[in-house]
Amino acid sequence: MNTRTLAHFGQSVVAMTLGLGMFVVAGAAQESPEEVVRSRNVAVKVALDAAGDSISEQVREELKDVINGLIDFPELSRRALRRHWDDRSPQEREEFVEVFRSLVRNSSVQKLEVYEVDSTTYEPAEIDGDQSRVVTTAHEGDKDVEIVYVMHRVDAEWKAYDVIIDGSSTLRTYQDSFQREITATSYAAMYTRLVERLESVGGSGG
Amino acid sequence: MCRFVPGAYRWVLLLAAVATVAGGYLTSKLGLDSDLGALLPSDVPSVRALDEMQAEVGGAVSKLRVAFKSSDFPALLRLASDLKPRLEESEYVLFAQFENEVDFYKTNALLFLEPAELDSLYDAVQQAIDDEKQAVNPFMIDDLFGPPAGEPEEDGSDLEAWEATYSEYEPKPYFTNTDSTVLVMEVAAAQESVDLDFSGEMLEAVREIVTSFDPSRYASDVEVAYGGNIKNRIDEFATLKSDILGTGLYGISGVLLLMVLYFRSLVPPVLIAVSLGASLAWTFGITYLTIGQLNTITGFLFVVLFGLGIDYGVHAFARYRETRQAGGDQAAGLHDMVCETGRALTTTTFTTAAAFFSLLLMDFKGFSELGFITGLGLVFALIAMLFVLPALIVASERLGLLRIPQVEGKKLTFEPRPFQAARPLLIGGALVTMLALAGLSQVDFEYDFTDLRIVTPERQRFGELTRGVSSRSESPALVLAASADEAEAVEARVREGMRADTLTPTVDQVRSVYSMVPPDQEPRLRRIREIRELIEVENARDLLTGDDLDRLDRLEGYLRVDEAITFADVPSNEIRPFLTRTGEVGSFVFIYPSVALRDGRNSIRFSEDIGTITLPSGKVLHAASANLIIADLLRTVIREGKIAVVLSLLIVFLIVLADVRDVRETLMIMSPLVLGILWMGGLMFVLGMKLNLFNIVVLPSIVGIGVDTGVHIRHRYRDEGRGSLYFVLARTGPAVAVATLTTIVGYTGLMMASHPGLESIGKLAVIGLSATLATALLLLPALLEVADRKRT
Numbered sequence A: 001m002n003t004r005t006l007a008h009f010g011q012s013v014v015a016m017t018l019g020l021g022m023f024v025v026a027g028a029a030q031e032s033p034e035e036v037v038r039s040r041n042v043a044v045k046v047a048l049d050a051a052g053d054s055i056s057e058q059v060r061e062e063l064k065d066v067i068n069g070l071i072d073f074p075e076l077s078r079r080a081l082r083r084h085w086d087d088r089s090p091q092e093r094e095e096f097v098e099v100f101r102s103l104v105r106n107s108s109v110q111k112l113e114v115y116e117v118d119s120t121t122y123e124p125a126e127i128d129g130d131q132s133r134v135v136t137t138a139h140e141g142d143k144d145v146e147i148v149y150v151m152h153r154v155d156a157e158w159k160a161y162d163v164i165i166d167g168s169s170t171l172r173t174y175q176d177s178f179q180r181e182i183t184a185t186s187y188a189a190m191y192t193r194l195v196e197r198l199e200s201v202g203g204s205g206g
Numbered sequence B: 001m002c003r004f005v006p007g008a009y010r011w012v013l014l015l016a017a018v019a020t021v022a023g024g025y026l027t028s029k030l031g032l033d034s035d036l037g038a039l040l041p042s043d044v045p046s047v048r049a050l051d052e053m054q055a056e057v058g059g060a061v062s063k064l065r066v067a068f069k070s071s072d073f074p075a076l077l078r079l080a081s082d083l084k085p086r087l088e089e090s091e092y093v094l095f096a097q098f099e100n101e102v103d104f105y106k107t108n109a110l111l112f113l114e115p116a117e118l119d120s121l122y123d124a125v126q127q128a129i130d131d132e133k134q135a136v137n138p139f140m141i142d143d144l145f146g147p148p149a150g151e152p153e154e155d156g157s158d159l160e161a162w163e164a165t166y167s168e169y170e171p172k173p174y175f176t177n178t179d180s181t182v183l184v185m186e187v188a189a190a191q192e193s194v195d196l197d198f199s200g201e202m203l204e205a206v207r208e209i210v211t212s213f214d215p216s217r218y219a220s221d222v223e224v225a226y227g228g229n230i231k232n233r234i235d236e237f238a239t240l241k242s243d244i245l246g247t248g249l250y251g252i253s254g255v256l257l258l259m260v261l262y263f264r265s266l267v268p269p270v271l272i273a274v275s276l277g278a279s280l281a282w283t284f285g286i287t288y289l290t291i292g293q294l295n296t297i298t299g300f301l302f303v304v305l306f307g308l309g310i311d312y313g314v315h316a317f318a319r320y321r322e323t324r325q326a327g328g329d330q331a332a333g334l335h336d337m338v339c340e341t342g343r344a345l346t347t348t349t350f351t352t353a354a355a356f357f358s359l360l361l362m363d364f365k366g367f368s369e370l371g372f373i374t375g376l377g378l379v380f381a382l383i384a385m386l387f388v389l390p391a392l393i394v395a396s397e398r399l400g401l402l403r404i405p406q407v408e409g410k411k412l413t414f415e416p417r418p419f420q421a422a423r424p425l426l427i428g429g430a431l432v433t434m435l436a437l438a439g440l441s442q443v444d445f446e447y448d449f450t451d452l453r454i455v456t457p458e459r460q461r462f463g464e465l466t467r468g469v470s471s472r473s474e475s476p477a478l479v480l481a482a483s484a485d486e487a488e489a490v491e492a493r494v495r496e497g498m499r500a501d502t503l504t505p506t507v508d509q510v511r512s513v514y515s516m517v518p519p520d521q522e523p524r525l526r527r528i529r530e531i532r533e534l535i536e537v538e539n540a541r542d543l544l545t546g547d548d549l550d551r552l553d554r555l556e557g558y559l560r561v562d563e564a565i566t567f568a569d570v571p572s573n574e575i576r577p578f579l580t581r582t583g584e585v586g587s588f589v590f591i592y593p594s595v596a597l598r599d600g601r602n603s604i605r606f607s608e609d610i611g612t613i614t615l616p617s618g619k620v621l622h623a624a625s626a627n628l629i630i631a632d633l634l635r636t637v638i639r640e641g642k643i644a645v646v647l648s649l650l651i652v653f654l655i656v657l658a659d660v661r662d663v664r665e666t667l668m669i670m671s672p673l674v675l676g677i678l679w680m681g682g683l684m685f686v687l688g689m690k691l692n693l694f695n696i697v698v699l700p701s702i703v704g705i706g707v708d709t710g711v712h713i714r715h716r717y718r719d720e721g722r723g724s725l726y727f728v729l730a731r732t733g734p735a736v737a738v739a740t741l742t743t744i745v746g747y748t749g750l751m752m753a754s755h756p757g758l759e760s761i762g763k764l765a766v767i768g769l770s771a772t773l774a775t776a777l778l779l780l781p782a783l784l785e786v787a788d789r790k791r792t
Helices: A003-026 A033-051 A057-068 A073-081 A090-108 A170-184 A187-200 B009-028 B045-061 B073-089 B102-112 B115-134 B159-167 B196-212 B229-263 B267-290 B298-325 B330-361 B365-398 B422-440 B457-465 B484-500 B521-537 B546-558 B572-578 B600-610 B626-660 B663-686 B695-720 B725-751 B756-791
Strands: A119-122 A126-128 A131-140 A143-154 A157-165 B031-033 B063-069 B093-097 B182-189 B223-227 B293-295 B477-480 B507-512 B588-593 B612-614 B620-624
Touching: A033 A057, A033 A119, A033 A131, A033 A143, A033 A157, A057 A090, A073 A090, A073 A157, A073 A170, A090 A187, A157 A170, A170 A187, A170 B115, B009 B267, B009 B365, B031 B229, B045 B477, B045 B620, B045 B626, B063 B073, B063 B196, B063 B229, B063 B457, B073 B093, B073 B182, B073 B196, B093 B196, B093 B572, B102 B521, B102 B546, B115 B159, B115 B521, B115 B546, B159 B546, B182 B196, B196 B223, B196 B229, B223 B229, B223 B457, B229 B267, B229 B298, B229 B457, B229 B725, B229 B756, B267 B298, B267 B365, B293 B298, B293 B365, B298 B330, B298 B365, B298 B695, B298 B725, B330 B365, B330 B626, B330 B695, B365 B626, B365 B695, B422 B663, B422 B756, B477 B600, B484 B507, B484 B588, B484 B600, B484 B612, B507 B600, B521 B546, B588 B600, B600 B626, B626 B663, B626 B695, B663 B695, B663 B756, B695 B725, B695 B756, B725 B756
Parallel strands: B031 B293
Antiparallel strands: A119 A131, A126 A131, A131 A143, A143 A157, B063 B182, B063 B223, B093 B182, B477 B588, B477 B620, B507 B588, B612 B620
16 A cells, blocks of 8 residues: 555544544534533544644644534624624624634634643533533643633533633633724724734635 | 313313223123023022022032043943042032942832732733733634734733833943943032032032043043033033123224224224223123123123124214314314214114113013113213213324314215115115015024034033933923922822823923832732732743743842832932932922923923922922023013014104104104014025024114114205205215124124024124115115105
8 A cells, every 4th residue: 555545544534533523523412511522622632643744624624623613603702792792783793703713713723732632631510500611631741731611502512602721711812802902993993804814814704 | 062072071081081990890890690591580480490499409400420431341330430439529529420229220110110000010911821821722813913014013011011111110220321332420519509610610620530540541442521511501601701702802803993994094993992992881880780790692792882882983983074074173073073963873872772771671681681781881882972082082183193184075065966766776675675575474483402502512522422321301300399298299290291291291200209219019019919929820930931931030030029118228329319408308309301302392391381380289389490491581582572673663763753753754764674674584584594592682683773874864864955865875874884884793793603592693683784774775765765756
């Protein structure tokens, strides 16, 4: 078997793994919140291990789906914009969510270290009605990083709207950034900059 | 009067001699005050504040600065360290300083930040930590809203930005420039009131000490230069004195030469000069008794009055000579001189003197004292020419020193004929006047003092050497508060103004000795502890990398402060500038400008912002500084300049009207004056000249002086009758031309001055007098001709 054939075989394994991961996720409506987080992380880790140093475009796209499938982008967008969300029309909200989602998706495959750690421990989720917190700890060498997923139930599925890394909240960081930018310019100018940023990385809404 | 002089010439000469000796003695005691503050009344708030400041804390603001330049900086430090104790032993020196107590600021810099600034610092540290944590977050978009395209990053919450903020409180270790090739030693005066004598002695003492250390022993390339406000005052005074002597010699020589050329003999110029010299002694003697000293502008009046007063002698003697050359005897000559020309001279003298005396109403002493001395000088000059000169003529003729032979054909009669040139002269004059008006409207006022100060080569070199040594302005304003609470209230008021004034801010910093001990230190210390804990809890040292880690290292040095500081902790070097003459800590406040005060407009805005400070208690305090005085000077001069010109024109109009008793005639006599001023304005525009604090005094002076020519020509014309204009121009024309030229030559002396402001006075006066002479000789005869034609 030559190397080209081997590479194609490897990519197929990754794709299948991801596909399996997606299947597992899709069927995970009844899973506990920590199971949801765990299964996605595992799927990503396995796919990365299989892909080795070279990740094809197809695999990259599928990774984006798996990684970001955990996030409730409409909820994250609503909370990040705060009162500015209330001032937006339904169409503006939809447009914002799409651009924001695309930007995060593009970014998510640039930082995969958190999935390549030695091991990750998962504590039982703290569930309060439709809200939950999943506390995980990523172990890499003698360094431990606590990652907390703040989740809620959407259509019987657990989705996260905040990821807190060692006390640093993703949602709060976005809140501060959007608030600062809108105060300095305007919502329209802020949205335009997001669109320009997306275009500059070769993406498009959606 | 005409009969008295020949008979009593000995008594006249004796009386004049006594008065001259007395006047000369008093004149020799006249002082010279080169401070610009001497140009405002002493009750002006900024002047009073400056006087109080100098009495209370002269040493704090009066400094000599010694700059040492060398490529071997350690050698300069050794030199300065050796010099300092030796300088401080001198009776002239309060203290000498070349370094800052950096450790104090390094340790306590964060205590000087406002609580809100410490909150922002906390946020900046938190942000840096969060950024590192979020760097591994796949859901975090890096640098989401980076800087707009083409613009640099300007995030005030960045650690980098904050490092710039809190390190501002940390001064440089030494008074040095950016490349450490120059070290400056500041030497404070030991005396509270730093007058010129003390300043000169202090400078010499410091020079001797520095020379005795032989700086070249420390490094072969050491260059030493002296500066500071003490040195500047000495230089300004020396330059002014030198200018007075130099321009005086030049002006007087020029005037005498002109007279010798005109009279083609030595005797008349000598007789006139002696008479005038007597009048000047009387004038300046009275000036000593009334004012006591001369200022930057009146210091040059000797040569100006010489040029002005000589006119009377020229007119008077020319008339005497004319009568004698036509065959008249001594009595007839004296009669024509004193009773006929004398009458015109009296009118012109009182016209001119009244115009100058009207300036007594002004606050600006450049106007009021100039007006008084000049008016007085002119009156005394007239008296001298009508009494002393005739007596000298009689004495000279009796001694055989003066002989005026009759000249054949020299008649006092003429053939009447019309002045043919009237129409073309009026048309040409109208055209020139229109152009001049257009130019005059473009003439500006010069607010920038850069080109109006005396800058000696040494001062220029000192400025080049010390560029970049001090980040703060070296010309702060100072507010004398009565207590610590008052000083804090002043600081609070000024800071309030700084926050509110975002459009035209003029204040950079405000500090009192109490600024060195921040208020409310406990909340600040608490916040500083919270920042330390944040760094510890978050393991920031393990988290941050690269430049941010370096910044954190430096920040942790500042974060070690854990105790409030008191006055006792403040280094003595920092307290020293705030000590009063009794050695107590003074409750005064320094206010540093953020704008270049050499531009008078900035000085005015700075004065408007902090010149008067009203405290919450209702008490009003005034800030003191030479630049605030300049601001008041500028406001006064601009306000009074217009008034002075209008007032002098009005006075001249009324006096001429009283003389000729005809409004039309009066307007005609004044027309060359008014037109001459307009032409002067047009010439200013063409030559790119501006009005300034100094040359503005020329405007009312031109009004007073420029009317003379018109009065003389008109009087002679009325004496000789219709058709005599060519005769009048041939006879009186040269006399008035020479008279004006002597005045011009007197002012030309000022053009030789090193002081740019005084040079500008000379230039403008020369232009103005030339213009009024031209209009008087060209346009007035034309107007007289046309007016007479219309009558018949």
